[in-house]
Amino acid sequence: MQSIFDLCQPRDEVLKGELREDIFAARLKDVMDGTADPVYGDAKTFFDNTYPTEGLKTLLTDSIGRLVGDAVGKNAIVRLETAFGGGKTHNLIALYHLAKGDVDPRALERILGQSRVKIGADQVRIAGVVGSDLDPTIGIYHERDDVTTYTLWGEIAYQLGGPAGYLLVAETERTKAAPGTGLLERLVGDRPALIMIDEIARHLRAALAVPTATGRLTLADETVAFLMSLLEFAASKERCLVVLTLASESDAFASETSLLRQKLAETQNITARQERVLTPTAGGEIYAIVTHRLFK
Numbered sequence: 001m002q003s004i005f006d007l008c009q010p011r012d013e014v015l016k017g018e019l020r021e022d023i024f025a026a027r028l029k030d031v032m033d034g035t036a037d038p039v040y041g042d043a044k045t046f047f048d049n050t051y052p053t054e055g056l057k058t059l060l061t062d063s064i065g066r067l068v069g070d071a072v073g074k075n076a077i078v079r080l081e082t083a084f085g086g087g088k089t090h091n092l093i094a095l096y097h098l099a100k101g102d103v104d105p106r107a108l109e110r111i112l113g114q115s116r117v118k119i120g121a122d123q124v125r126i127a128g129v130v131g132s133d134l135d136p137t138i139g140i141y142h143e144r145d146d147v148t149t150y151t152l153w154g155e156i157a158y159q160l161g162g163p164a165g166y167l168l169v170a171e172t173e174r175t176k177a178a179p180g181t182g183l184l185e186r187l188v189g190d191r192p193a194l195i196m197i198d199e200i201a202r203h204l205r206a207a208l209a210v211p212t213a214t215g216r217l218t219l220a221d222e223t224v225a226f227l228m229s230l231l232e233f234a235a236s237k238e239r240c241l242v243v244l245t246l247a248s249e250s251d252a253f254a255s256e257t258s259l260l261r262q263k264l265a266e267t268q269n270i271t272a273r274q275e276r277v278l279t280p281t282a283g284g285e286i287y288a289i290v291t292h293r294l295f296k
Contacts, residue, residue, distance in 0.1 A: 026089045028128050028198055031096060040093055043102035050094060052111040055080075055278050059091055059243075060098055061112055062276065066241045067099060067124050067192045075276040076234040080245045088245040092128065092196050095243060099124045099194045125193040127159035131202035136176075136210045136219055151219065152203065153179055153226045156195060160187045175213035178226035184233040192239040195230065199245055201256035224259070 030036035038045050050056070062075055080088045097103050101121035108118070129152060133140060139148040140155060145163045149155040154173045158166040165187055172179050200223070207219035234240040246257055 026093055027130070028089055028092050028096065028196065029130050029133050031093050032126075032128050043097040043100075044104060044107065046093065046097060047103060047107040047111065050090070050111070052113075053087070055087070056091055056094060057112055059095060059278055060108075063095055063098065063194070063241055063243075064119065067119060067194060067239055069192075069239050076237070076240060076242065077231055077275040078241065078243045079275060079277045080243065081247075081277055081279060089198060092198055092243065092245065095194065095196065096126065096128060099126050123192060125160050125188060125191055126196075127156045127194070128196040129155050129159075129198070129200075131197075131199040131204075134203040134206075136203075136207055149173070151176065151178075151226075152197070152200065152223050153183065156230075157183065157187060160193070160195075176210065176219045176222055177212055177214075178222040178229065181229050181233040181236075184230065188233075188237070188240060190237060190239070193237075194241050194243070195234070196243045197227075197245070199247065200227070201247065201260060204256040204259070220256075227260075 026040050027036065031040050034041065039049060040046055059078060059080070062078065064070065066075065080091055098108075099119060101119045101123060103118075105118050134150075134152060134155065136150050139150040141148045142158065145158075145166075147158055147163055147166050149158050149166065150173050151169075154166065154169050157169045161168070168183055168186060169179055204220045204223060207223050210219035211217075212219065212222060230242060234242045246260060
């Protein structure tokens with residue numbers, strides 16, 4: 001019989017004492033900006049350290065199908081729901097690497113347990129926005145193009161279309177009046193597109209204090225209106241996927257999360273029920289995740 005020392009080989013960073021606690025605080029923006037630690041930013045390292053939960057396998061399988069036009073991907077909208085720290089951001093990072101075409105087919109086969117169509121590099125237009133990064137006063141500054149975005153739609157327009165895309169919404173950023181589906185038609189059209197929105201309830205809390213140019217509504221109202229247009233647009237296309245994350249209503253920003261749930265329920269008729277709700281990590285999978293992360 002083999003001993004536990006033979007069967008359980010710690011990963012190199014564990015043996016070297018380099019597995020820092022803060023390394024578990026994944027940030028989607030850092031990955032997309034290319035500034036994340038390799039454990040998240042490098043696709044191979046990321047998937048080597050990732051335990052394939054049932055939620056992750058379902059998300060990746062459905063997303064590949066949606067983005068390449070496979071019948072498997074029938075859902076235009078995926079909602080990831082769990083408490084803070086429940087694996088939502090980790091799932092979004094996995095999806096980002098997948099959509100970028102960075103994932104080795106062998107790693108994908110290990111995760112999914114089957115061979116799936118590989119997405120080519122630069123085949124999919126990608127936008128990923130984190131609610132805590134959005135700032136309606138200071139904005140998000142993009143030094144490369146000297147562009148500052150202040151709204152959810154401004155940031156998405158810039159990420160999908162660069163400076164030219166941002167020019168389409170520059171005036172609406174000033175007035176804080178949400179654009180409709182026409183903007184998305186010009187930015188995306190019928191091309192494959194992945195739009196990820198992480199913890200937008202945080203942004204809604206700040207946006208409640210920002211009036212629109214007319215003064216009758218707030219930026220929070222207009223942000224929710226834009227979200228509804230975005231979901232309607234995604235449902236009308238064959239290869240557009242929107243992935244939203246929502247924390248539980250017992251966590252912080254509960255009132256904003258409750259508002260989003262209500263509005264999402266109201267759009268079910270518009271989206272023809274093309275929505276799937278997933279739990280990234282089941283309670284019984286936590287031990288397997290930690291074991292996989294610590295041992296080869």
